Structures are given as structure tokens and as C-alpha cells.
Amino acid sequence: MRTTTSADGTSIAFDQVGEGPPVVIVGGAFSVSSDGDALARALVDRGFSAVTVDRRGRGSSGDKRDSAPEDEADDLAAVVEAVGGGAIVLGHSSGAVLALLAASRGAAIGGLFLSEPPFRFGLDDPDPLLAERLQQLVDAGRNDDAVVTFQLEGVELPPEMVESIRRSDVFANLLPLAQSTVYDAKLTAQVSTPTPEMLAVSQPVTILRGEQTFPMLITAADRLASEMDAAELVIVPESVMHRPDPDATARVIQERV
Known part of the structure; x- marks a missing residue:
């Protein structure tokens, strides 16, 4: 690259x-x-x-x-x-x-x-504090919770779909991207x-x-x-x-x- x-x-x-x-x-x-x-x-x-x-x-x-x-x-x-x-x-x-x-x-x-x-x-905007809460989770090393929270509140996926993703092999690939959920939440809230x-x-x-x-x-x-x-x-x-x-x-x- x-x-x-x-x-x-x-x-x-x-x-x-x-x-x-x-x-x-x-x-x-x-x-x-x-x-x-x-x-x-x-x-x-x-x-x-x-x-x-x-x-x-x-x-x-x-x-x-x-x-x-x-x-x-x-x-x-x-x-x-x-x-x-x-x-x-x-x-x-x-x-x-x-x-x-x-x-x-x-x-x-x-x-x-x-x-x-x-x-x-x-x-129907998400919680205005969503990005702040996601950052707190990432800072605490809780990338899994940040990913799930963003899926539920930022993307509004159904809980059963989020749980299915969490149990799948895909979930591990999402964890390194947890910080990016903060940026997506900031972007879509700001505009x-x-x-x-x-x-x-x-x-x-x-x-x-x-x-x-x-x-x-x-x-x-x-x-x-x-x-x-x-x-x-x-x-x-x-x-x-x-x-x-x-x-x-x-x-x-x-x-x-």
C-alpha cells in the first residue's frame, strides 16, 4: 500500500x-x-x-x-x-x-x-453522547462493548442480529476497528x-x-x-x-x- x-x-x-x-x-x-x-x-x-x-x-x-x-x-x-x-x-x-x-x-x-x-x-438521531460513551469504552479496553454499542445505537441493528454477529467469526475482525466507531458517530452526529x-x-x-x-x-x-x-x-x-x-x-x- x-x-x-x-x-x-x-x-x-x-x-x-x-x-x-x-x-x-x-x-x-x-x-x-x-x-x-x-x-x-x-x-x-x-x-x-x-x-x-x-x-x-x-x-x-x-x-x-x-x-x-x-x-x-x-x-x-x-x-x-x-x-x-x-x-x-x-x-x-x-x-x-x-x-x-x-x-x-x-x-x-x-x-x-x-x-x-x-x-x-x-x-430520530442517536444519543448525542454516543461518541463520548464509545470513546470511554475504547479507553477502558472494552472494544467488544464499543462495537456492540455502536451496532445497536449508531446503526440500529436488531439485537438478535448483533448477538449473531458477536457469536460469529467476523466479530474478532471488528474489534481492532472499535476506535473508528467513535469517528463514525461523531461524523453522522455533526452532519x-x-x-x-x-x-x-x-x-x-x-x-x-x-x-x-x-x-x-x-x-x-x-x-x-x-x-x-x-x-x-x-x-x-x-x-x-x-x-x-x-x-x-x-x-x-x-x-x-
Whole structure:
């Protein structure tokens, strides 16, 4: 992997494959760069260069205590600059929120594809102290409780699903990402409602969602599209229950770049 240095000195790791115009893939909660590999391959097959990123506090990237959403936005801006500037950015879930925030802060992004961004628009927001409570759990070495708390309160997964995950082999892979739950909670709390600057970004914006996904995400995608004058809403039938289909997503990008 390659690294670049963010504005606060944090090292951010990313991988780049293929030739052609770069598309930076920014994942959501609990994701690391390798989770974008299938989409990266689909993009390479369509003539793009694909860039997968470890957000701060994940994988091979560094971290700093008390990181803020603006720091993560700077991280993305640094990656975009490292691959030549003007890159397309595909953000999924909280990664879509982050991508739009980075664009609103002047990152040199050429175009935005926002996949099921979890904007709540101030409705039914989680406990405003969630990020603080998650940090306390991580600081106490209780990564397992931080992961579960975020799943229950931040993502609002059903308790039986959370318990099933906790008993599975996947759970051990989530524990090193516990600190990142603090950053996701901070990000989605700070911009539960997109700022005027986020709604007025100059880049072309395509908002993607599946036909079958969580109702909150349908509401969020549709409302965001209605509040951004030039944004296009694209429903991707192949993407099911908050899992973007790699081939279909790559096709949507290719058709609009």
C-alpha cells in the first residue's frame, strides 16, 4: 500500500490498481480498504484506476486522539491529491457523508457518487453522547462493548442480529476497528443534516440506493436528492440491503463520467 500525509500529520494508507481515470472508494462503518476490492476490480474492468482507502483508525492508516470529522475530510482530500487531483469519489454509507463533507471543504474532487448516505436530517438521531460513551469504552479496553454499542445505537441493528454477529467469526475482525466507531458517530452526529455548503457543492453528484434496503436509507437518499438542485438519484436494483453491487455500481459510474 501507499501512504499520504493528512493535514494534521496522520498517515493515511491507500491502494491503487488499474489504469485510467481514478475513482477513490470510501467505505462506511467497520470497513477497511480490502472491502472495496470487488468494486475496484469492476472499475478496472471498465477502464478506471481504482483507489481503496483505510480511513484513519483502520487497517494500515494512522490515528490521533480526539480526531474530528474535519480531520477525516482532510484525509480524503490528501488521498485525492496523492492520486493526481480531480478524482471521482464513490462513498458508501458514512463514507458517502464523509465524501460530501470533504467536497464542501474544497477537496479537489471531480465528481461524487454517494451510495446510501445515512443522513437523518435531525430525525430520530442517536444519543448525542454516543461518541463520548464509545470513546470511554475504547479507553477502558472494552472494544467488544464499543462495537456492540455502536451496532445497536449508531446503526440500529436488531439485537438478535448483533448477538449473531458477536457469536460469529467476523466479530474478532471488528474489534481492532472499535476506535473508528467513535469517528463514525461523531461524523453522522455533526452532519445529521447536510450543511448548506454540502448541499451546494459544485461537483456533479449522483446519489445511489437499492430498491431493497433499510427504509431510513431510502428516505435519506430521496430527500438528499430533492434538496440538491443538480443531483441525480439512481436506483440500483442489484444493490440489496445496503450492499452496493460492484458491477452495477461500476456501470453507473462509467455511464456518468
